[in-house]
Amino acid sequence: MAILALAAKSLLNRRVTALLVILSIALSVVLLLGVERLRTQARAAFANTISETDLIVGARTGATALLLHSVFRIGYATNNVSWTSYQEIARHPRVRWTIPLSLGDSHRGFAVLGTSPDYFRHYRYARTRGLELETGAIFDDVYDAVLGADVARELGYRAGQEIVVAHGAVDAGVSRHDDKPFRVVGILRKTGTPVDRTVHVTLAGLEAIHVDWQSGMQIPAAAVSAEAARRLDLTPRSITAFLIGLDSRTAVFHVQRFVNDYRKEPLLAILPGVVLQELWDAIGVAEQALLGVSALVALVGLCGMVTALLTGLNERRREMAVLRSVGARPRHILALVVGEATALAAAGVLLGVGLLYVTLFVARGLIQSRLGLWIEIGFPSPHEWLLLAAVLLASVVAGLWPALRAYRYSLTDGMTVHV
């Protein structure tokens, strides 16, 4: 025990170096685990956003672009799908349900999605979970809106409140549909998907607010009041994309072919699972590189520790000699240095894990506002434990070198130091 107290005191004497060593190891652990954590969590969050949807159909574009835009609200659509094409494909004998999606407008930074009640009936996320209402009901009237959980929470909205939709993806306060406000009728339960950051309205409602818009602007002379718009034909002329559920998953290639060969309009049908897989394959290389870089950073951290220990040894030759004079054997000196390295690394790993969780708590808000994906913060995964163990083991091995040096010094120096 006395020797441990001595070791601690010796370390305290060199606290600045020791703290820097701990910090550098901690930072490398943050990087190593952070890259791993974000990678797996982002994948899981993406994959959990859409389930049980067999096909996504949109105007012809890149498969990844269609998926990102229609489901994750990342990027924008290049073109729309005409309502007649949508109706015709929805009537295909193998199609069990469809969910029309009409995007492009926004409300204070949140996407506004025009859709049908089928959205609430058939949309699935996290394998089998459906959308549930926290309060209120789904939309029924033309000017009804159902809010995602985060929209309601961040803007403090309640059922019954009126909201104004802005034209375009950014609400700068200039082109607003303020003559036709929507009424909040329901708020959805939190899902951890982009649904939370979406304002859902009826397709007819979206059509109504654009009734008196021509050539991209509202014509004041042709203005139609909200009540008058109700009496017009509010069947949409086009939608951005739609989701398809089939009566049998094995029919997916045929219906995909049917859509891709559709003569009246260039359309694209994608299998969401396949496109996500393509996305992972594409960014897999970058992920590997990032993981490699963070492994190198961990190595640099360990090198720093070895450097600190080695340079410290010369200063500590007298300390060692004193220890020898009070009865410490050379192997005690060896154990002392290895123990010190392990203790420093352990402290670094602990601090690093702590820092990681703090970073994740801060970053998850940012990730959610940017991507609408919710990062779960849980205990380290088996793979992460393995990485931590690797850092610790590497530090013990790295500590052996200065320890052997110290051991040799203590043998040759004996009790008198000839520096």
Added chain:
Amino acid sequence: MNPLLVLVLVAATWLGAPAALAQERPEVIDWKHLVPAGYDPSELVRKYQKEVSSLPDNDPRAARMAERLRQAWENAPVVQSLSNKVVKLSGFLVTLEGDGKAVSEFLLVPYFGACIHVPPPPSNQVVLVRTGTRPFKVNQMFDMVSVTGTLRTERARNDLASASYLIEATQVEVHKP
């Protein structure tokens, strides 16, 4: 413990063993086995061709017939006798559901890129695989895998004429040719 009880338990284990063995030894099947004997799609084509050629040009009946031919092709029959058998089948994996690391539901198809090239395989050449509680870790797109599990035939929800194959997989492994 009662020695008689021990004896009974040991005997039960012994008797149960052959059944368990049979369970573990799957029948290795090929994609050909999924097509009923005597089913010849080209015969179907010939039959329709004969009828179509007897019609005048631009006859709307021709288009309807082409549609029927397409449906017949898509609703290719399945081999009912394979139902509930434990089989092992190799093919390419097309991800349907997964978490970014592993897939829990996928389609197994006989050739690479089945979801891109024309024409898509008939319905009896596409097998839906569910991995249940043990998702399969994917290395890359269109991994070639061997799936072991119970094969079932499943009717589509709103088209009773068409059936398709489903494997409840107990094991999915990377295929080694």
